[in-house]
Each structure stands twice: as C-alpha cells, then as structure tokens.
Amino acid sequence: MTQQAAPSVDLLMEILPEESTISDTGELSIGGVPVTELARQYGTPAYIMDETGLRRQIRRFVDGISSRRPNSEVLFASKSLPCVAMYAIAQAEGLSVDVAGGGELMMALTAGVSPERIYLHGNAKSNQEIQMALEAGIRAIIVDNFDDLDRIEKLAAKPQKVLLRMIPGITPATHASQVTGGNDSKFGLPPADITRAIARIEAHPMLEFEGIHVHIGSQVLETEPFAAAVRSVAEFGSFSTYDVGGGLGVKYTYDEVAPSVDSYLDTITEAADRLLPADAKLIIEPGRSIVARAGITLYTVNTVKTTGKTFVAVNGGMADNMDIALTGQRYEALLATKIGVEPTVVADVVGRQCESGDLMCQDVALPDPQVGDLVVMPATGAYAYTLANNYNGACKPPVIFCADGSSTLAVARETYEDLLHTQQPALQRRW
Ligand SMILES: Cc1ncc(COP(=O)(O)O)c(C=O)c1O
Incomplete structure (x- = not known):
C-alpha cells in the first residue's frame, strides 16, 4: 500500500458535522446518535443531518x-x-x-x-x-x-x-x-x-x-x-x-x-x-x-475487490450524489466504526451505478474494509438529496435529522412501489 496514516481527529472535525463524536472503539455519532443505530433504524444509504x-x-x-x-x-x-x-x-x-x-x-x-x-x-x-x-x-x-x-x-x-x-x-x-x-x-x-x-x-x-x-x-x-x-x-x-x-x-x-x-x-x-x-x-x-457540512451520507459496503486496483463498492453512488459525476466533486470517505484505526489498504470508494465516473473517493487509505462495514461520506448536506435520482432503479434515500441523542425522519426512503407509482400498465397499447 502507498502508506497513508489515518487522518487526525482535528482534520476529520473540519469536514464532519459540528456535533460529531467518536467513541473509544472508533464509532461515529452524529448529534449524539451512533451510526450503527441510524443504520439499524433507517437502513442505508441515508442522508443524516446534524440539526x-x-x-x-x-x-x-x-x-x-x-x-x-x-x-x-x-x-x-x-x-x-x-x-x-x-x-x-x-x-x-x-x-x-x-x-x-x-x-x-x-x-x-x-x-x-x-x-x-x-x-x-x-x-x-x-x-x-x-x-x-x-x-x-x-x-x-x-x-x-x-x-x-x-x-x-x-x-x-x-x-x-x-x-x-x-x-x-x-x-x-x-x-x-x-x-x-x-x-x-x-x-x-x-x-x-x-x-x-x-x-x-x-x-x-x-x-x-x-x-x-x-x-x-x-x-x-x-x-x-x-x-x-x-x-x-x-x-x-x-x-x-x-x-x-x-x-x-x-x-x-x-x-x-x-x-x-x-x-x-x-x-x-x-x-x-x-x-x-x-x-x-x-x-x-x-x-x-448553510447545509453542506451539517450532512453526511451513510452507506454500507457491498463489495471489496481487487482488479487493476482495489475497489470498495457501497450500496449508493451517483444516484444519491450526482455531483460526483456532474461536477467531478471529490469527497472523503471513512469506515464509520473504525475511525482512527490504522489503514491497511488504499482503495477507490465507488458506487453501484453503471458508470466508471461513479467514483466518490479516489485512493483513500482504509482500515481493512469488509463487506457490511458502514461508510460515511462527509459534507454531503447540500445538493445530494436535491439531485438524487433513480439511476439503475435506485430508490432515493431518506433524510434524517439528529439532535441531542435522538433522530427524526424528515423524508422517507423511496420504495419500489413509489418507483412504479407513475408508470402506466404495460402493453395497453402497442408501443
Ligand atoms: C439564484 C441563486 N441564488 C443562490 C444560489 C445558491 O448558491 P450556493 O448554494 O452555492 O450558495 C443559487 C445556486 O446556484 C442560485 O442559482
């Protein structure tokens, strides 16, 4: 691996929401709510706001x-x-x-x-x-x-x-x-x-x-x-x-x-x-x-693989963060329960949409990424939810506001039923 140390807490706190804390074991909480609890309650991907x-x-x-x-x-x-x-x-x-x-x-x-x-x-x-x-x-x-x-x-x-x-x-x-x-x-x-x-x-x-x-x-x-x-x-x-x-x-x-x-x-x-x-x-x-730094996106790792390079692929991507493709905006990515743990691998964190431009974070040093790990992308409070789309049939993630140790659902996750809602029954006419 091209050696890169884990980012310092000071550096992390410049891009994480203001009300972020990190436990002794390296787990991130937003507004006092641990990310594992948020993932369990709302699923991933999810937009989390520090109210x-x-x-x-x-x-x-x-x-x-x-x-x-x-x-x-x-x-x-x-x-x-x-x-x-x-x-x-x-x-x-x-x-x-x-x-x-x-x-x-x-x-x-x-x-x-x-x-x-x-x-x-x-x-x-x-x-x-x-x-x-x-x-x-x-x-x-x-x-x-x-x-x-x-x-x-x-x-x-x-x-x-x-x-x-x-x-x-x-x-x-x-x-x-x-x-x-x-x-x-x-x-x-x-x-x-x-x-x-x-x-x-x-x-x-x-x-x-x-x-x-x-x-x-x-x-x-x-x-x-x-x-x-x-x-x-x-x-x-x-x-x-x-x-x-x-x-x-x-x-x-x-x-x-x-x-x-x-x-x-x-x-x-x-x-x-x-x-x-x-x-x-x-x-x-x-x-x-106003809103960018207050928001993170929470994902789950679905795949870890090495081809010409190592990829950590999460269960979201340019469908929930269009700016990675639209403007080439780059973000940082963290394993949300292993913060501060020494990295073992340099990888690209990528999404699940069908384009190579679906790249969230290039050459990031991560501590032993595993399928099922939670990934946090900081500073996604602005224009990510706004530009969310249904590329590859993705359902738009929920928006959750956290404060003082509790969370509130502000926008529900889109469902497959929502996706079908505006579709007209097939074959009523010959296309
Ligand atoms: C008319 C107008 N005002 C304000 C804004 C907000 O810009 P920003 O989110 O960069 O502050 C925009 C966004 O492009 C805009 O078009």
Missing part, C-alpha cells in the same frame, strides 16, 4: 450579517436542501427562503414559511408558477427576462414587488457548470437591457420595482468575486434593494480551503457599506454553505 450544527451555522449568517449591516436579509437558497423539515428550520432560525419554481414554493408553504419571506427565482418560469406565487402573496418575484416580465405583467392582479436579475459579467473560479455570472450566462438580462426592463416594471400599475439581483456561481472558494458582485450592482444605480446571490464554497476534502462565514460577510458588507446607498437593503442567498 444543532445546522442551526448554529444559520445563526452565523443571520446574526453575522445583521450585526454588520442591520438592513439586510439572508435567504436560504432552498434548492440546496429542498425538504419540508429544512424549510421549517430555516424559518424558525430567522432565514427567509428563495425558491426556484412551483415545487419548492409548495414545500416552503407546506412548512409554514410566511409568504412575506419567500422570493421566487427561475429563468423559465411557467404561467402556473407565476400564478402560484402571485396567489400566495410572496415577498418578491425575481424577473429573469422579458418573457418572464410579459407573463407577470399579464397575471398580476394585485400589487407585487419584483427584483430584476442582471448578468454581472463575473466568472469566478469554480466548475464550469456552476458559473452563472459570466457574460454568456442563461440567467438574467445583460446590463444593456436593464434600463428598459426597469422602465416597463415601473410603468405597470401592479408592479413595484425593488432593485437588482446578481448571482455569480456556486462553490466559490475566494471572497474577492463577492466584492466584485457588489461592485457590479452598485455601478448600476441607486435602488432600495441589492441582492448579491449566494455561492460561498465549502471544504469537502482535507486539503481544500474555504473562506469562513465571517470573512465572506466582512467582504460583502464592507463593499456594500462603501458602494451602496446607506439605507439600501442588502440580500444574500447562501445555500451550500
């Missing part, structure tokens, strides 16, 4: 921004973990939410989020989605393009606040599919169209123009592009609201370095205080950086 750490992280954003710039609002970019329990926690901890379509809007309303705290995004909203938002009386619709505006103008029968999404012309260093602020983006309008769009909004009797929105991209690991985002909206004029989107990146692997929430907020609020009108409201929309 206490999650709530603490939310407060870092909510309290952190309001202490720096009182006239501000933090929207949870709910696409990063769109489940009813999460919407309820977001609202309880003082977040507003952004939804990107009718499905997320329904979940937010079902969770009891006040419509006054909901913002609707989308570059291709349907009439139905706009109608839902108007009827619910949400806080604001973010207009993405002129077709969007046509629809809103036709449908708005009572006063509705709107923001306008502008392309900021900023390309942060991240995976190409996660850049949204470049000049050729499909999201928003180019600066040259903004004045015309504002004039139309202001001319409509039911629409109230609040300000400009930009979003530069996701998993951004430097702070400077966020200052650039503030500059891009500031240059555009004086409004009552400036929404500079989300995108703060997180640490997925031991060697990755991500900015702290404090340094991110320092950068944004310093730029806002310098460049925006003093009484203007500043909005941010973090998603990943």
